[in-house]
Amino acid sequence: MERKWSGQITVFLSLILVFVCGLLCSLLESARTAGARCYLQTAAYSAMDSMFSQYHRELWEKYRIFGLENLEQEDIAEEFSGFMQPYLEMENWYPFEAEDCQIRERKVLTEDSGEYFEKEIVDYMKYGIWTKEWSEESASQALEELTEARQVSELTRSMEVQTKEAWRLEKALEDLGQCFREQKKSQDCGVQFLAQEDGSGFCEEGDRLIKSLKEVPGLVENYEKQADALGEKLQGLRQQYAEKTPDFSEEVRASLEAELFEYEAYTDKDGERRRQIAGFPAEAEKRIALVEVVQTEAEEAEAYIEDWEPEEEDDELDTAEVWKPVQEHFDQYQSLTLPVQAGVKDKEKEGLLKKLRTMADRGVLSLVLPDGASVSNGLLTADSLPSHQAAFEERDGSLLKKALAAEYSQVFLRHFCDTGDMDGSSGEAIYELEYLLNGTDVDETNLAKTVEKLLMVREGLNLIHILGDSEKRSQAKALAAAVVGATGIMPLVSITAFLIMSVWAFGEAVADVKVLLEKGKVPVIKGREDWRLSLDGLLDFAGKGRLGELSETENGLNYQQYLTLLLMTCPGTQLLYRIMDVIQLNIARTQPGFQLADCTFRVDIQAEFCGKHVYFALGLLKSITGSDDVRYSETVRVSRQY
Numbered sequence: 001m002e003r004k005w006s007g008q009i010t011v012f013l014s015l016i017l018v019f020v021c022g023l024l025c026s027l028l029e030s031a032r033t034a035g036a037r038c039y040l041q042t043a044a045y046s047a048m049d050s051m052f053s054q055y056h057r058e059l060w061e062k063y064r065i066f067g068l069e070n071l072e073q074e075d076i077a078e079e080f081s082g083f084m085q086p087y088l089e090m091e092n093w094y095p096f097e098a099e100d101c102q103i104r105e106r107k108v109l110t111e112d113s114g115e116y117f118e119k120e121i122v123d124y125m126k127y128g129i130w131t132k133e134w135s136e137e138s139a140s141q142a143l144e145e146l147t148e149a150r151q152v153s154e155l156t157r158s159m160e161v162q163t164k165e166a167w168r169l170e171k172a173l174e175d176l177g178q179c180f181r182e183q184k185k186s187q188d189c190g191v192q193f194l195a196q197e198d199g200s201g202f203c204e205e206g207d208r209l210i211k212s213l214k215e216v217p218g219l220v221e222n223y224e225k226q227a228d229a230l231g232e233k234l235q236g237l238r239q240q241y242a243e244k245t246p247d248f249s250e251e252v253r254a255s256l257e258a259e260l261f262e263y264e265a266y267t268d269k270d271g272e273r274r275r276q277i278a279g280f281p282a283e284a285e286k287r288i289a290l291v292e293v294v295q296t297e298a299e300e301a302e303a304y305i306e307d308w309e310p311e312e313e314d315d316e317l318d319t320a321e322v323w324k325p326v327q328e329h330f331d332q333y334q335s336l337t338l339p340v341q342a343g344v345k346d347k348e349k350e351g352l353l354k355k356l357r358t359m360a361d362r363g364v365l366s367l368v369l370p371d372g373a374s375v376s377n378g379l380l381t382a383d384s385l386p387s388h389q390a391a392f393e394e395r396d397g398s399l400l401k402k403a404l405a406a407e408y409s410q411v412f413l414r415h416f417c418d419t420g421d422m423d424g425s426s427g428e429a430i431y432e433l434e435y436l437l438n439g440t441d442v443d444e445t446n447l448a449k450t451v452e453k454l455l456m457v458r459e460g461l462n463l464i465h466i467l468g469d470s471e472k473r474s475q476a477k478a479l480a481a482a483v484v485g486a487t488g489i490m491p492l493v494s495i496t497a498f499l500i501m502s503v504w505a506f507g508e509a510v511a512d513v514k515v516l517l518e519k520g521k522v523p524v525i526k527g528r529e530d531w532r533l534s535l536d537g538l539l540d541f542a543g544k545g546r547l548g549e550l551s552e553t554e555n556g557l558n559y560q561q562y563l564t565l566l567l568m569t570c571p572g573t574q575l576l577y578r579i580m581d582v583i584q585l586n587i588a589r590t591q592p593g594f595q596l597a598d599c600t601f602r603v604d605i606q607a608e609f610c611g612k613h614v615y616f617a618l619g620l621l622k623s624i625t626g627s628d629d630v631r632y633s634e635t636v637r638v639s640r641q642y
Contacts, residue, residue, distance in 0.1 A: 032614055033632075036094040039087075040609060040636050047083035048605070048640040051076070055642070056599060058590065063412050063583050064124045065109070065117070066642035067599030073103040080605055088609075095612045096634070104637070105604035109596050113392040114576035116601040118401060120642060121579075125404040139403040143568055144247075145524065149460030150569075151244045152252060156463055156502045158237055160357060162263055163499040165230045166492060167350070169270070170484075172223040176277070177338045179219055183212045184335045190291075194327045197319055199302035206295045213291070216284040216336070220277055227274055234263055255467040259498050266491035276339045283336060290333055297326045345485035352542040353483070356503040359510075359545070364455060365448045367546065368514040376419070376443035380429040386584060386596055387439070387577035397572045405575055406567035409436055410560050413582055416447055417519050417559045429585070433563045436578045437570065451513055453566055458512045458522070462505035465526045475535055476500040500535075507538045511550050516559040523556035530555070602641035609634045 055066045070076045081101050088096050109117045186209035193202035241260060245253060301322050308317050359367065369375070413432035429435060434446035437453065466472045480497035511532045512522045523530050532550055533541070541547055557565070567575060580596050588594045610631050 029613060032093055033611075036096070036611055037634060039094045040096060040634055041638070043084060043087035044605075044607065044636045044638040045640075047080055047087070048603070048638050050083040051079050051603075052640050052642065054079075056587075058587055059583070059599065062586070065120050065583070067109055067596065067601065068603075068642075069594075069599050073106055076106065076600065076603055077101045077103055077605070080607070084607070093614060095614070096609045098607065099610050099633070100608040102606050103603065104606050105602070105639075106600055107602040107641070109599045109601050110386045110389075110577075110580060111601075113395045113573045114580070115395075116641075117580060117596075118397070118405065118572075118576055120601070121408045121576075122401055122404050125408055139399045139568065142403075142565055143399065145461075146457055146565055146569055147247050148249065148252065149457045149464065151247045151460070152256070152463055153456045153460035155237075155241060155244055155256065156459070156505070158240055159259065159263070159495075160499055160502050162230065162233055162237055163495050164354070165226070165233060166263075166266060166495055169223065169226045169230055170492065172219070172226045173273075173277075173338060176216070176219045176223060176280070179212055179215055180336045180338065183209055186212060187333060187335055190330060191327075194298070194323060194330060197305075197323050199298040202298045203295050206291045206298075210288050210291055213284040213288045217281040220280050223277060224274070227270060230270075231267055234267055237263070251468065252464055255464075259495075262491050262494035262498070266495055269491050273339055280336060287333060287336070290329075294326060294330045294333075297329060301326050346483045349479070349483045349539065352539050353499060353503055356507060356538070356542045359542075363448060363452075364510055364513075365444075365451050367510055368451055368517055370514070370518045373517070375447060376430050378429040378431070378443040380435065380441045380443075380581075380585065384584075384595060386580040387574070389597065392573055392577060394571050394573045399568075402570075402572045402575065403568055405572070405579065406564045409433060409567060409575075409579055410564045413579070415560055415563060416450075416517060428589070432582045433560065433567070435582060436575060437563065437566055439574075439578055450563070450566075451517075454513050454516065454562060455506070455509045457562075457566070458509035459502075459505045461524065462508045462512070462526065463502060465531075466501045466505055469528065471528075472504070473497070473501065476504065479535055504533070504535065504538055507541055508533045510541075511547055514547060515550055515552065516562060519558065520552050521554065521556035521558050522562075523553070602639065604637070604639040606635065606637045609636065 052066075052068055054068060056069045059065050059067050068076075070079070081098055084098060088098060107116055109120070186205050189205045190202050190209065193199075193205055238260065241256065248256065305317065305319055305322055310316070365375070410433070413436070414430055415433035416431055419430045429441075429443050429446075431443045431446050431450075434443070434450045438446045438449040440446050440449070466476070477493065477497040479500050480493045483500075484492050484496050508531065515522055515532075530553060533547075537548070584594060584596050611634055612631050
């Protein structure tokens with residue numbers, strides 16, 4: 001009996017041992033499986049890090065941009081699998097085999113409107129070399145100042161056109177006044193002929209007087225057309241001012257409003273003149289009729305004297321009495337005169353002022369280039385550039401990020417002042433910052449457009465300075481009075497003074513840009529001590545077509561810093577893609593065929609692995625499954641970006 005129970009106990013204990021061993025193996029296998037999963041995830045991250053460590057070396061060393069250069073997604077999957085293989089071949093407690101590897105997502109530097117490229121720039125500028133304390137507020141303020149200067153410059157140029165229209169109107173009046181002066185001469189000659197009792201001479205002079213009087217309606221019509229055109233353009237100018245008003249500070253707005261008032265005062269004053277001048281054609285007709293009647297009377301007087309025969313031998317003809325009625329009748333003729341003085345008096349200065357703006361219309365690159373400097377003839381190959389190939393839309397972005405992108409460009413890209421001995425003779429584009437601003441394929445065009453933008457900004461800033469400087473305003477008004485005549489209508493003097501101030505600001509801007517291209521500095525907001533060009537110097541510049549020696553200052557910004565400010569006004573996405581263009585072109589010189597569109601920024605990979613159980617590979621399991629190779633699947637998903 002005892003033996004029977006002992007056998008049962010042995011079997012019972014054996015079964016318990018089997019179950020305990022099974023439980024222990026299950027626990028061990030569960031722990032091993034969890035460890036294997038962690039091992040596999042760690043291996044995947046390590047493989048991804050290894051793959052991303054193969055970033056393009058030149059792209060990083062020259063421009064501090066990370067990019068994994070792979071042509072196709074299959075290449076990335078193969079690279080990843082290759083870096084995973086050493087972990088799979090390890091003889092450890094985690095046996096796995098790779099089954100599948102798929103790229104779930106891949107982002108390249110040129111995708112999503114430059115978002116990833118911008119992130120790399122911002123990361124480097126934050127944690128790399130950037131030390132300038134830009135903030136959203138300071139960047140916004142700089143942008144507002146540039147926008148205001150540009151808007152002031154654009155409005156000023158429109159106002160200059162109106163001043164020249166006013167001058168043309170004065171010229172039309174001057175022509176009418178000249179016609180009146182010629183009539184006065186003919187009238188005086190007619191009086192002399194009548195005094196000399198020369199009827200034929202009077203009739204000839206009368207014909208000339210009538211001819212001149214008949215020109216009056218045409219001259220008045222020409223004047224009225226000019227006046228109508230000026231009125232319409234001034235309405236457009238007022239509308240243009242209203243559109244730009246939000247960009248102006250209170251001080252600038254008040255100054256420009258005062259100048260616009262002078263233009264409108266001129267048209268109001270001219271309205272009074274116009275009402276008087278409108279009556280000249282009718283007055284001319286009356287005078288023509290008078291002259292024709294007097295001509296007839298003169299012919300009759302001559303004929304009477306010629307045909308007179310004395311009734312008695314002692315009778316004498318009193319010719320003075322014959323001509324007296326004719327003379328008295330012609331004395332009733334009143335000369336036509338302008339109601340006020342008209343026209344521009346100092347033609348020489350007028351021509352010089354007009355010539356200054358003509359210089360700008362023809363282009364000023366030759367005026368601002370340093371002595372002996374040459375302009376690159378480089379061309380930019382634009383076929384496969386990111387800005388031409390990538391489909392992108394302008395997106396809203398932080399102004400601070402745009403400022404950082406502009407600052408980044410200043411650090412890594414070239415411009416006119418730092419090209420040194422490079423002259424572009426090889427045909428390669430070397431004005432890189434200028435290309436970012438303008439985007440044309442020709443170096444010279446990019447430089448010329450950059451100069452124009454600098455001129456516009458500096459012209460606006462200089463005019464703002466002049467408007468706030470009472471001394472310079474007084475000098476401009478004195479010169480205006482000399483140009484149009486001190487006895488002319490005052491609004492004409494005022495609008496001419498504004499023209500002088502605007503071309504003065506332009507001349508100073510030419511000097512500023514010339515200094516910048518000579519690697520000098522120019523303050524953004526000038527004081528009196530920073531001003532270079534006097535009014536006499538301005539007129540001398542207009543006459544000679546070139547500037548003399550310019551003073552230098554240690555204060556202010558240099559050329560590349562001004563370009564950085566201008567880049568902040570560019571659309572952000574456009575700026576990013578043009579930076580990509582330059583980087584791609586430069587690297588392609590040493591690596592033909594290089595494209596940033598092949599450079600990966602972010603990868604999301606999903607890999608399938610087959611694992612083998614270790615603690616379940618027992619004889620009992622083999623007898624149940626019929627195989628000792630019991631496997632299971634594991635999926636790993638890992639992503640990585642620079």
